[in-house]
Amino acid sequence: MEIFELYRAGTLLTRHELGARTLEIGRAFDCDIAVEDPEVADRHWVLVRRHGTVVALDVSAGKCQRSIAYPLALGRSVPLGRDHALRRTPACEDVPPSREPDTDALPRAPCSASDLQVVVGRGSDARRIPVLELPLHVGRSADNDVRLFDAAVSGRHLRLEPCEAGLIARDLGSRNGTYVNGVQVHTALVVDGTTIRVGRTDLRITARSDRAQGGEGPRLVAESSSMLEVLREVRRIANLPWPVLITGESGTGKEGIALSLHESSSRHKHPFVALNAGGLSRELVESELFGHERGAFTGAANRHRGVFEQAQHGTLFMDEIGELPLDLQARLLRVLETGEIRRVGGEAPLRVDVRLVCATHRDLRAMVVEGTFRQDLFFRIARLPVQLPALRTRPEDVRALVRHFLAEIAHELGPRSVSPEALARLSSHAWPGNVRELRNVLCAAAAMASGCIEAADIERALERVGGYVQAREITPDAVQRALVECCGNQAAAARALGIPRSTLRDRLRHAAG
Numbered sequence: 001m002e003i004f005e006l007y008r009a010g011t012l013l014t015r016h017e018l019g020a021r022t023l024e025i026g027r028a029f030d031c032d033i034a035v036e037d038p039e040v041a042d043r044h045w046v047l048v049r050r051h052g053t054v055v056a057l058d059v060s061a062g063k064c065q066r067s068i069a070y071p072l073a074l075g076r077s078v079p080l081g082r083d084h085a086l087r088r089t090p091a092c093e094d095v096p097p098s099r100e101p102d103t104d105a106l107p108r109a110p111c112s113a114s115d116l117q118v119v120v121g122r123g124s125d126a127r128r129i130p131v132l133e134l135p136l137h138v139g140r141s142a143d144n145d146v147r148l149f150d151a152a153v154s155g156r157h158l159r160l161e162p163c164e165a166g167l168i169a170r171d172l173g174s175r176n177g178t179y180v181n182g183v184q185v186h187t188a189l190v191v192d193g194t195t196i197r198v199g200r201t202d203l204r205i206t207a208r209s210d211r212a213q214g215g216e217g218p219r220l221v222a223e224s225s226s227m228l229e230v231l232r233e234v235r236r237i238a239n240l241p242w243p244v245l246i247t248g249e250s251g252t253g254k255e256g257i258a259l260s261l262h263e264s265s266s267r268h269k270h271p272f273v274a275l276n277a278g279g280l281s282r283e284l285v286e287s288e289l290f291g292h293e294r295g296a297f298t299g300a301a302n303r304h305r306g307v308f309e310q311a312q313h314g315t316l317f318m319d320e321i322g323e324l325p326l327d328l329q330a331r332l333l334r335v336l337e338t339g340e341i342r343r344v345g346g347e348a349p350l351r352v353d354v355r356l357v358c359a360t361h362r363d364l365r366a367m368v369v370e371g372t373f374r375q376d377l378f379f380r381i382a383r384l385p386v387q388l389p390a391l392r393t394r395p396e397d398v399r400a401l402v403r404h405f406l407a408e409i410a411h412e413l414g415p416r417s418v419s420p421e422a423l424a425r426l427s428s429h430a431w432p433g434n435v436r437e438l439r440n441v442l443c444a445a446a447a448m449a450s451g452c453i454e455a456a457d458i459e460r461a462l463e464r465v466g467g468y469v470q471a472r473e474i475t476p477d478a479v480q481r482a483l484v485e486c487c488g489n490q491a492a493a494a495r496a497l498g499i500p501r502s503t504l505r506d507r508l509r510h511a512a513g
Contacts, residue, residue: 020049025080037084114133116131139153154173157199317358391431405443479508490508
C-alpha cells in the first residue's frame with residue numbers, strides 16, 4: 001500500500017493511502033483528496049493501480065477514452081495546479097493511517113473490472129458497454145461514455161472506476177443521487193449482478209460474454225442440475241452456425257436462453273433481434289420477416305427492413321414459431337436453404353447472414369403429424385434442440401430466482417426479505433406459469449409486505465396473480481389449535497397457518513356446516 005502526500009509550496013498538507021480502490025483528486029469538497037487551487041478542476045484526477053504501478057488518469061474534461069495517464073513513480077513529485085504537488089511514497093509504520101472510505105472494507109470482486117460490462121435497457125434494445133481499463137462517465141451530456149436520455153439524470157452523474165478491488169461506482173455530486181441495489185451511495189464497490197439506479201434509469205453490471213470466467217458466457221439464474229446442464233449445453237453450441245430450436249412451457253425463459261446463445265457466440269457484437277411470430281397479424285408477419293418496399297401495399301409509405309436484415313451478422317430469435325402460417329413456413333424454409341430474402345414488393349434478392357434461434361411451447365412433432373407444421377422446416381430449425389425444464393421440476397432454482405427478483409425491485413420497493421415459511425410455500429407451488437408467474441407473485445407479495453414477506457403474503461398474491469391457491473394439507477385440528485393459541489383471533493391464526501383469512505373463514509364455515 002502506497003502513501004500519497006499532498007504538498008503546497010513545499011509544505012506537507014495531508015497523507016492518503018491508496019488501497020485496492022481508487023482515489024479522486026479535485027477541488028470538489030467530496031473528493032478523496034480535496035485541493036484548494038484555482039488551476040485544479042472540480043474533479044481532476046483518479047489515482048488507480050494498474051499493471052504493478054500507479055497512474056493518475058485525467059478525468060477533467062471529455063470522454064474518459066481520451067484521458068491522459070500520468071505514471072506516478074515512487075519518490076517522484078508531480079505538479080498539481082499552481083502551487084500544489086503530489087508525491088508517492090512507500091507506506092511506513094510511523095505514518096498515521098488516513099480515514100479509509102467504506103468501500104475498502106468490502107470484499108474484492110469475484111471477477112476483475114475488465115470482465116464486466118454496463119447494460120442499459122433490456123432485451124434486443126439493450127446497450128452493452130464494456131468497462132475495460134478506463135473509467136466510464138455516465139450522464140445526460142454528450143461527452144459521457146454512457147449517455148442517458150433521462151431528464152432526471154445529471155449532465156455528469158456517475159463515474160465507474162476500474163481498480164484492483166473490482167469496479168467503483170462514484171456519484172459526481174448528482175442532483176438526484178446514485179442508488180446501488182436500492183441504497184443511496186457516494187462511492188460503492190459494484191460487482192457482477194449489481195443494479196445501479198440513476199434518475200429513472202437502471203444500469204446493470206454483468207459479466208461480459210466474451211470474458212466470462214471459465215468461458216461460461218453470460219450468467220443466468222440457475223442452481224438446479226437440470227438448468228445447469230442446459231447452460232453447459234448452450235455454451236457448447238454457442239459458436240456453431242446452425243439453427244437452434246428451444247422448447248419448453250411458457251415462462252421458462254426461452255428468450256433468456258436465446259440471448260445467452262447470442263452473447264456467448266462470436267456474433268455477440270452484432271444485433272440480437274427478437275420477433276414473436278404469434279403476436280402479429282397475418283398481414284404483418286411477412287413484412288416483419290422480410291421487409292417491404294415503398295408502395296408495396298396500402299400504408300407502405302416508406303421502405304422497411306425486415307428482421308432478417310436487422311439481424312445481419314447477428315442472431316434472429318423467432319418466438320412461437322409454431323404460430324407461423326404454412327405459406328410463410330415455406331418462405332422461411334427457402335431463406336434457410338438459400339440464405340436470401342426478398343422484400344414484399346421487391347424484385348432483387350438480398351443475401352443475409354443470420355443465425356436463427358426459434359422457440360415454441362407447442363409440440364411441433366405433433367403438429368407435423370397433424371399437417372399444421374411443415375416437416376422439412378421442422379428438421380431445418382431443430383438441428384440443435386434445447387429443452388427447458390418446467391420450474392416445478394427444479395425447486396432448487398426458486399430460492400435463487402427469489403433473490404434475483406427481490407434485488408431487481410429493491411430500488412422501487414426497498415429491501416425485502418422472505419421468511420422460511422414463505423420460501424417453503426414458494427418452493428411447493430406447481431408454477432403453471434413458470435418463472436414469469438413466480439416473478440409476478442413475488443412482486444405482488446413484496447408490494448403488500450412491509451419488510452419481510454410472510455407465507456400469508458404469498459397466499460394472497462397467489463390468489464390475486466396466480467388465479468388460484470394450491471390445495472394445502474391443513475387439518476381441522478390444526479385450524480382449531482391455531483385459533484386457541486391465538487385466543488380466537490382469526491387474522492393471527494391465518495398468519496400462523498400461512499393462509500389468507502378468507503381461506504380460514506371458509507374452513508370454519510365448512511366445519512360448522
